[in-house]
Amino acid sequence: MENKVQNNYPTIIVHGFLGVCEGKYNYFNYIFRYFGGFTGDVVKSLNKRGYEVYLPGLGAFAPVWDRCCDLYAYIFGGTVDYGKVHSEKYGHARYGRTYPGVLKDLGTPGDHAKVNLVGHSFGGPTLCLFSSLMQQGAQDEIDGTPADELSPFFKGGHGDLIHSVTTLNGTNSGTTLVEMLPRSVRNGIQFGINSVIAATGRSGFAKVIDFKMDEWGLTVDPDEATEGFQNPLDLKDLIKKNSQSDENMFHQMSVEYSRQLADERYCMSPTTYYFAQRCVRTHPNKKGKHNANLTNTMPLFDLTAPIIGRYTNKSMGIDESWFPNDGMVPLPSQGAPYNMPSVDYYDGIKVEPGIWYNMPVTDNDHESMVGMFVNNDKTDNRFEKIIKAFQYLPDA
Amino acid sequence: MAEQKKPTPVKPKKTTAVSESGERRVVLSAKTDPLAFLQEEKQKLTEEIEKAQETDEALKAQLTKKEEPVSSEFTVNKSRKAANREAEQAWEDAKKQMAQWSENSSFDWLRDDPNDEEDEEEGIPISRARRQPISPAQRRNRGYDRTKQILAVCLIFVAMAVSVGGFLFDKLDLVQFDDGVKTEVKPTDTSLLDEAAAITEEELKGLEFTNDYPMLPKGEVFRDPDVINILLLGTDERTTRFNTNARSDSMILLSIHTRNHTVKLVSFERGTGVPILEGEYKGQYDWLTHCFRYGGANLVMEEIQACYLLDCGHYVRTNIQAFMKLIDVVGGVDIYLSDREADYINHWYNYRYATNHVKEMSIRDELHAVGVGKNHLNGATAMLYARCRALDNDFGRMKRQRIVMQAIFNQIKDLSIPELNNLLNTMLPLIQTNFSRGELATLVLEVPEIISSDFETMQLPESGTFGKMSGMEGRSLFAPDFERNAADLKAFLYG
Numbered sequence: 001m002e003n004k005v006q007n008n009y010p011t012i013i014v015h016g017f018l019g020v021c022e023g024k025y026n027y028f029n030y031i032f033r034y035f036g037g038f039t040g041d042v043v044k045s046l047n048k049r050g051y052e053v054y055l056p057g058l059g060a061f062a063p064v065w066d067r068c069c070d071l072y073a074y075i076f077g078g079t080v081d082y083g084k085v086h087s088e089k090y091g092h093a094r095y096g097r098t099y100p101g102v103l104k105d106l107g108t109p110g111d112h113a114k115v116n117l118v119g120h121s122f123g124g125p126t127l128c129l130f131s132s133l134m135q136q137g138a139q140d141e142i143d144g145t146p147a148d149e150l151s152p153f154f155k156g157g158h159g160d161l162i163h164s165v166t167t168l169n170g171t172n173s174g175t176t177l178v179e180m181l182p183r184s185v186r187n188g189i190q191f192g193i194n195s196v197i198a199a200t201g202r203s204g205f206a207k208v209i210d211f212k213m214d215e216w217g218l219t220v221d222p223d224e225a226t227e228g229f230q231n232p233l234d235l236k237d238l239i240k241k242n243s244q245s246d247e248n249m250f251h252q253m254s255v256e257y258s259r260q261l262a263d264e265r266y267c268m269s270p271t272t273y274y275f276a277q278r279c280v281r282t283h284p285n286k287k288g289k290h291n292a293n294l295t296n297t298m299p300l301f302d303l304t305a306p307i308i309g310r311y312t313n314k315s316m317g318i319d320e321s322w323f324p325n326d327g328m329v330p331l332p333s334q335g336a337p338y339n340m341p342s343v344d345y346y347d348g349i350k351v352e353p354g355i356w357y358n359m360p361v362t363d364n365d366h367e368s369m370v371g372m373f374v375n376n377d378k379t380d381n382r383f384e385k386i387i388k389a390f391q392y393l394p395d396a
Numbered sequence: 397m398a399e400q401k402k403p404t405p406v407k408p409k410k411t412t413a414v415s416e417s418g419e420r421r422v423v424l425s426a427k428t429d430p431l432a433f434l435q436e437e438k439q440k441l442t443e444e445i446e447k448a449q450e451t452d453e454a455l456k457a458q459l460t461k462k463e464e465p466v467s468s469e470f471t472v473n474k475s476r477k478a479a480n481r482e483a484e485q486a487w488e489d490a491k492k493q494m495a496q497w498s499e500n501s502s503f504d505w506l507r508d509d510p511n512d513e514e515d516e517e518e519g520i521p522i523s524r525a526r527r528q529p530i531s532p533a534q535r536r537n538r539g540y541d542r543t544k545q546i547l548a549v550c551l552i553f554v555a556m557a558v559s560v561g562g563f564l565f566d567k568l569d570l571v572q573f574d575d576g577v578k579t580e581v582k583p584t585d586t587s588l589l590d591e592a593a594a595i596t597e598e599e600l601k602g603l604e605f606t607n608d609y610p611m612l613p614k615g616e617v618f619r620d621p622d623v624i625n626i627l628l629l630g631t632d633e634r635t636t637r638f639n640t641n642a643r644s645d646s647m648i649l650l651s652i653h654t655r656n657h658t659v660k661l662v663s664f665e666r667g668t669g670v671p672i673l674e675g676e677y678k679g680q681y682d683w684l685t686h687c688f689r690y691g692g693a694n695l696v697m698e699e700i701q702a703c704y705l706l707d708c709g710h711y712v713r714t715n716i717q718a719f720m721k722l723i724d725v726v727g728g729v730d731i732y733l734s735d736r737e738a739d740y741i742n743h744w745y746n747y748r749y750a751t752n753h754v755k756e757m758s759i760r761d762e763l764h765a766v767g768v769g770k771n772h773l774n775g776a777t778a779m780l781y782a783r784c785r786a787l788d789n790d791f792g793r794m795k796r797q798r799i800v801m802q803a804i805f806n807q808i809k810d811l812s813i814p815e816l817n818n819l820l821n822t823m824l825p826l827i828q829t830n831f832s833r834g835e836l837a838t839l840v841l842e843v844p845e846i847i848s849s850d851f852e853t854m855q856l857p858e859s860g861t862f863g864k865m866s867g868m869e870g871r872s873l874f875a876p877d878f879e880r881n882a883a884d885l886k887a888f889l890y891g
Contacts, residue, residue: 018555038547182814184821185563192562233833236569243566277506299549351503363508373548385506392503 005391008111009163010052010103013043013383014071016121016171017253021057023210023222029057033371035120035383040376042383049380051387052111054102058126059212061193063247064261066215068130070096072153075115077101081151082215085144090247092215107161114163116390118383120370121328122249124170124276125258128266128337135159135269159269164390166275169326169366173333174258176311176318177304178250190243190250194218195232198239202227216242255316255333262338271396274356276342277386278334279326279364282309290323293363298373301327301365328366353396564840568833570824572638574693603864606875609681610669610865612702613879618886619707622655624842625889627700627711629693630797634756636717636826644688644696646797649708651889652842659849660889661801663794664856669865669873670699681867693830704856705882706889710831716757718826719782720775722804725822726811728772729803735768736787741777742766747786754780778803791855798853805847854888857881 015021019034035042035055046053056074058067066082073080073096080096087094105112119127137156145154152158178186197211201219213219217238232239242248251257268274281297282290282305290309292302308325312318322330336342336356343349345357371379630646633639649662666685672678675690687695693711700706714722723729733741742765744750754760762776773781782800785793811819831839857876861884865875 182817184817185813188563188566189559191566192559195562195565196558233565233569275505300552345505359505360507362506382506385504389503389505 006394007391009114009116011116011118011387012054014119014123014126016123018060020060020209021055023057028209035370037372040371040379042371042379045380046383049384061211061249062213063249064125064129064252067126068133071130073099075103075106077104083141083154085140090245091241096215097221114161116164117162118166119170120168122171122253124167124172127165127167128172131162131165131269131272132265132267134162136267160271162272164273164393168277169279169329169334169369170276171253171329171333172276172337174255175253175329175333176255176308176322177328178253179255180311186251187243187248190248191239194239194243198235199230199232203229259338266337266340268354270354273353273393275359276335276356277359278331278361279369280324280331280361281326281365282324288320292327297365298367304328326366564837565833567820567824568836572828574828574830606863606865610875610878613705613882615705617701617705617707618890620890622653624652625708626650627697627708629711629713630719631713631715633715638828641689643685645685652846659846660852661798662854662856663798665790665874667790667874668857669867669875670703673698673702681873683873703878704885706885713828714826716779720779722823723775723778725819726804726807728774729778729800729807730770731773731781731803732770733766733768738766738768740784740787741780744780749786750780753783794855802851809847856885858884
């Protein structure tokens with residue numbers, strides 16, 4: 001690694017569960033930003049500081065596959081193709097919205113030769129899958145789709161366009177907070193979430209919060225949202241279709257699903273750097289169980305952190321090393337995804353592509369990491385530091 | 397000759413001086429006795445040499461002691477410690493080198509700032525951390541806006557409430573909801589009514605026969621907004637599917653007093669003679685249980701309302717199969733059996749009614765032997781117990797049904813969340829009701845109250861308040877004094 005700036009590649013930041021970000025209207029995003037909270041705006045601040053940063057609004061409750069397809073269309077432009085095989089398997093629409101493309105020229109020499117990807121929380125697995133699909137494509141889609149219909153996204157071979165993948169407090173191996181719930185409860189919670197989406201998704205409310213689940217029939221493009229509030233019971237079948245399938249986002253945050261996804265889909269690109277930023281906001285008590293730190297922890301995490309800090313599951317190999325957490329995700333889960341090559345980063349280690357680096361643990365909770373309810377400058381500086389680090393990584 | 401003067405010895409005067417090199421020198425004055433002085437100096441030097449030799453020997457002795465031969469074990473430990481020391485030293489050096497390297501490198505990642513106030517608590521035991529004084533300046537600099545925190549928590553709780561609501565509605569969707577359309581009161585082939593269900597002569601023994609049909613009570617239906625009345629109907633289909641040709645063999649009123657937090661159960665005798673209020677047989681008297689076949693749950697509720705002035709607009713219907721499943725899903729029930737009851741269950745094949753029941757339900761293989769006293773019964777055996785009236789009469793059967801119901805609630809109390817979830821998934825599809833989803837969701841709030849209560853019970857008509865009469869197609873009916881029973885029911889439910 002040379003001691004000079006190597007590149008000035010753009011960065012795309014991907015939100016996680018509950019994230020409502022960039023959208024055509026999305027007035028909610030003016031009030032409260034996933035990256036920055038009520039008073040800050042990380043992306044705006046980084047743009048002002050001269051960094052090219054984008055923040056796509058992927059579905060706040062959409063499954064990981066759909067988010068990846070949305071992200072591809074967001075970057076390269078065009079209509080979202082969720083895949084012929086995938087859409088037929090889960091019984092939803094194959095095509096989604098059309099995006100203009102923020103980096104249509106990605107891959108051309110210069111500042112747009114590559115892109116850095118940073119994902120928070122559920123944005124972690126989203127980027128793991130996205131980078132894997134970019135690298136190796138999706139064999140089932142290749143096999144089951146006529147060649148002229150196949151999206152380039154599913155063909156693979158574009159792994160070299162991704163300079164780095166960074167997960168912040170990622171649910172890379174799921175969270176025990178979901179794992180401890182029976183499947184029927186996970187389905188029920190997603191059913192509840194989907195009911196709200198269905199009730200509001202076709203009404204003018206879509207211009208306030210755009211949940212983006214068009215492919216499941218729960219929402220429409222805000223421009224086409226001319227209907228009033230819907231009775232979710234009339235859309236029961238649509239709601240159930242998602243909540244009872246494996247494409248249920250809440251279920252996808254389980255350890256069980258995350259491991260399955262990693263086994264089936266994840267791969268490493270030899271030209272991409274991988275970093276997993278981990279945070280902990282708990283401390284052990286006398287019995288070794290973990291409780292939330294007292295100060296500056298979001299009150300919700302005062303409740304959830306001790307739950308995670310006590311959960312073990314022998315059959316899943318979840319032991320006391322999973323007790324430290326950031327209020328939402330246990331520490332081991334924030335590291336490299338399941339069965340992926342990884343090493344713990346330390347000062348002086350030579351950073352190389354094609355391997356995950358578990359970065360030093362910092363004292364943050366799940367939301368303070370992205371600037372919710374904390375000092376704005378500190379968050380902006382944190383993201384700037386990450387982006388600056390990317391600039392010193394040479395092309396592989 | 398002049399006497400030679402002996403020179404007076406003069407004490408040599410000496411002064412000290414320090415040379416440029418720092419060496420200490422003795423400078424003698426010109427008039428000192430050199431010999432005496434030298435002797436004196438020689439003495440001093442000799443003493444110094446002796447002291448030096450002693451010190452030297454002491455040092456030598458110490459060195460010799462250290463080099464004494466030691467055991468091999470000590471040597472190994474010593475070498476291991478030395479190796480550890482060397483390794484630690486090497487690691488420290490490496491760390492210094494890495495830190496140096498890192499300072500020279502531009503790749504820098506996030507780290508906690510040790511001066512950051514947010515981090516001050518790290519590592520402090522919880523008991524101490526609570527006592528940490530916070531200065532006003534620190535308080536100001538927390539960087540946390542409490543209002544925003546509260547807003548966020550509210551938002552999250554709303555989201556959680558919505559999720560829980562969604563979960564609940566998802567579950568309630570499993571229930572078979574009555575669409576609210578009044579069941580048509582249709583002509584029924586009464587010859588199909590099973591004679592096995594008839595009131596036995598034994599049950600009618602001692603009752604006074606009356607030719608006067610019992611009169612319906614006068615007055616207003618009594619209501620109390622704090623009381624929720626739900627009629628639990630157990631119909632007699634032998635499969636889990638409901639049909640309109642069923643009879644409501646079990647009719648129990650579940651009355652929940654939301655203010656007093658009491659739960660009461662009132663059983664209605666199935667053979668009570670009631671005037672049919674609607675349909676082809678309007679005005680004739682027949683068993684209350686037959687009203688379900690004539691006009692469904694709505695007609696049964698109307699009859700009960702008219703006969704007992706009871707405010708009852710909601711029902712929950714299940715049947716025998718569902719009841720057995722319920723008992724099996726909750727893991728069986730604990731029931732105390734008398735010797736006669738135990739004998740009845742163990743030798744069911746000696747009783748015609750029980751034999752028919754076992755054959756119809758195909759539960760022969762599921763029945764298990766029981767003893768006198770406390771038994772843990774499975775669904776099939778508990779059902780045989782609950783439907784037994786051969787030992788006494790239908791009033792005895794109603795009492796047993798209430799006992800089983802209380803036992804079921806006792807079991808539910810101890811279920812874990814996954815078991816409760818399993819219970820809902822199994823039972824809700826086997827339930828029919830005229831509650832709306834919203835009403836059922838509200839009713840869920842009362843469930844903890846119901847489960848944790850000890851029930852007060854009553855059965856109607858009350859003993860000594862009824863005679864016998866002949867009703868439709870010559871069937872023997874119980875002829876109660878409705879006026880008196882209604883008054884007693886009001887006193888029991890509303891105080």
